Amino acid sequence: MPGPGPLIRPSLFTRPALALLLLPLAAAAEDLFQVYRDAQRYDAAYSAARLALEAGREKLPQGRALVLPTLNLTGSATRSRFDVDSNDPAVTASFVRSTSAASYTLTLTQPLYRPQNWYQYEQGEFQVRQAEATFGLAYQDLVIRVSQAYFDALAAIDTLNLVRAQKAAISEQLAQAKRNFEVGTATITDTHEAQARFDLSAAQEIAAINDLESKQRVLQQLTGKVYTELKRMRGDVKLAPPNPTNMDSWVQLAEKQNYSVMQSEAAAEVARREARRASAAHMPTLDIVGSVGQSTDTGTITTIVGRDITTAQIGLQLAVPIYQGGSISSKEREAAALSLKSRDDLENARRSAALNARQTYLAASPRSARSSRRWSPRRARSTPTASATRSACASTSTCSTPSNSSSPPAATWRWRATTPSPTSCASRPPPAACAKRISRKSTACWSSDLGNQRQVALGCPAVSKTKFPSCIGHATALPVVADELERPLHR
Numbered sequence: 281m282p283g284p285g286p287l288i289r290p291s292l293f294t295r296p297a298l299a300l301l302l303l304p305l306a307a308a309a310e311d312l313f314q315v316y317r318d319a320q321r322y323d324a325a326y327s328a329a330r331l332a333l334e335a336g337r338e339k340l341p342q343g344r345a346l347v348l349p350t351l352n353l354t355g356s357a358t359r360s361r362f363d364v365d366s367n368d369p370a371v372t373a374s375f376v377r378s379t380s381a382a383s384y385t386l387t388l389t390q391p392l393y394r395p396q397n398w399y400q401y402e403q404g405e406f407q408v409r410q411a412e413a414t415f416g417l418a419y420q421d422l423v424i425r426v427s428q429a430y431f432d433a434l435a436a437i438d439t440l441n442l443v444r445a446q447k448a449a450i451s452e453q454l455a456q457a458k459r460n461f462e463v464g465t466a467t468i469t470d471t472h473e474a475q476a477r478f479d480l481s482a483a484q485e486i487a488a489i490n491d492l493e494s495k496q497r498v499l500q501q502l503t504g505k506v507y508t509e510l511k512r513m514r515g516d517v518k519l520a521p522p523n524p525t526n527m528d529s530w531v532q533l534a535e536k537q538n539y540s541v542m543q544s545e546a547a548a549e550v551a552r553r554e555a556r557r558a559s560a561a562h563m564p565t566l567d568i569v570g571s572v573g574q575s576t577d578t579g580t581i582t583t584i585v586g587r588d589i590t591t592a593q594i595g596l597q598l599a600v601p602i603y604q605g606g607s608i609s610s611k612e613r614e615a616a617a618l619s620l621k622s623r624d625d626l627e628n629a630r631r632s633a634a635l636n637a638r639q640t641y642l643a644a645s646p647r648s649a650r651s652s653r654r655w656s657p658r659r660a661r662s663t664p665t666a667s668a669t670r671s672a673c674a675s676t677s678t679c680s681t682p683s684n685s686s687s688p689p690a691a692t693w694r695w696r697a698t699t700p701s702p703t704s705c706a707s708r709p710p711p712a713a714c715a716k717r718i719s720r721k722s723t724a725c726w727s728s729d730l731g732n733q734r735q736v737a738l739g740c741p742a743v744s745k746t747k748f749p750s751c752i753g754h755a756t757a758l759p760v761v762a763d764e765l766e767r768p769l770h771r
């Protein structure tokens with residue numbers, strides 16, 4: 281069985297993530313890395329996780345010990361005094377006798393067939409992996425908590441500076457309003473409004489000071505120190521987009537290297553072997569047992585002659601469990617249920633890791649790299665929800681989008697009229713909206729169905745007498761069919 285792995289395995293979620301946070305910092309005051317080092321030495325949660333890791337690593341040697349031989353040495357030393365008063369001195373005389381005895385026994389036991397011990401030995405390796413994954417989670421949690429507290433403190437400082445600058449500006453406005461009132465160029469209302477704005481900015485300054493104090497206390501809780509100055513971010517920071525740029529690659533990586541997934545995988549293996557160990561309790565056990573012993577005494581109550589006895593023996597010891605009151609079967613069912621539960625926990629951890637990877641990728645990637653693309657009329661042909669009825673009230677006009685359409689809100693279109701076709705003069709729904717209403721003297725009012733990119737004139741015989749809301753006053757329109765939609769002028 282392989283030994284325990286390193287404390288933290290390098291991954292995309294540990295040291296590179298911390299290094300990325302350290303890059304945008306200037307060289308002044310306390311930087312993020314130093315604050316993180318202080319938190320490593322002081323934070324109680326991280327210290328507890330480190331000690332839990334040390335305890336978890338001991339599971340492997342404990343499991344290995346179950347399949348190795350055991351050697352025990354026992355010894356004893358006694359001293360006895362016998363004071364015998366005979367009832368018939370003629371037959372047996374009374375006497376007083378003191379004896380001493382000493383013995384030791386060396387016993388060796390080697391398990392030959394103990395399946396429970398073997399399964400527990402295999403459990404030890406996965407319990408170590410589980411402990412390492414748990415510590416990895418604590419490591420990442422410390423990085424996130426320190427970074428969050430660090431940048432929250434910087435943001436609180438910037439907020440306080442902004443509020444103070446606003447207060448200074450409002451103070452100048454208040455002084456000006458008072459001067460204007462004194463010279464008669466402003467009313468008392470203007471002065472009161474300026475005073476109210478100044479009082480509001482003073483209250484905002486108090487709130488910003490309290491918020492900064494709270495953020496500094498959070499940082500102090502993590503590191504045990506109060507920092508007078510923190511390094512600020514540089515203004516020319518350019519964060520690189522995620523690499524690889526494929527979201528599915530990050531999802532697959534998270535499903536394998538995420539510490540929560542690794543912890544659940546190890547827990548599932550531990551539970552599976554625990555179920556096997558509980559089932560193996562029905563099986564017999566076989567051990568080799570050998571012992572060597574020696575005893576010495578100076579006599580007994582019946583003899584005054586001392587003895588030295590040396591014994592040595594070796595044999596097989598077989599134990600067959602027959603009935604334990606049903607406890608073995610109950611533990612077997614319990615372990616089987618917990619094993620199934622661990623599988624569901626693992627699946628849930630993988631799904632959560634995949635979802636978090638997708639959400640984080642979308643939050644970190646630029647808009648140009650996201651999966652959503654710009655809307656275009658040509659793309660709308662294959663998208664049923666993008667089909668929207670538009671109307672044009674001139675050779676070039678601006679039409680709005682219906683409220684239930686997924687198209688962009690407004691666009692300017694250029695229409696090209698052609699000769700009408702009898703097959704295209706079918707009954708069409710009225711246009712949804714028209715930004716420019718037309719009058720009776722308008723020469724054309726046609727609508728377009730972007731689903732098939734055909735523009736049908738409202739002046740066709742089937743619909744020429746219909747009065748549409750977007751074409752108020754329209755009685756008869758020219759039978760014009762526009763069969764091609766050019767690119768929009770602007771979006």
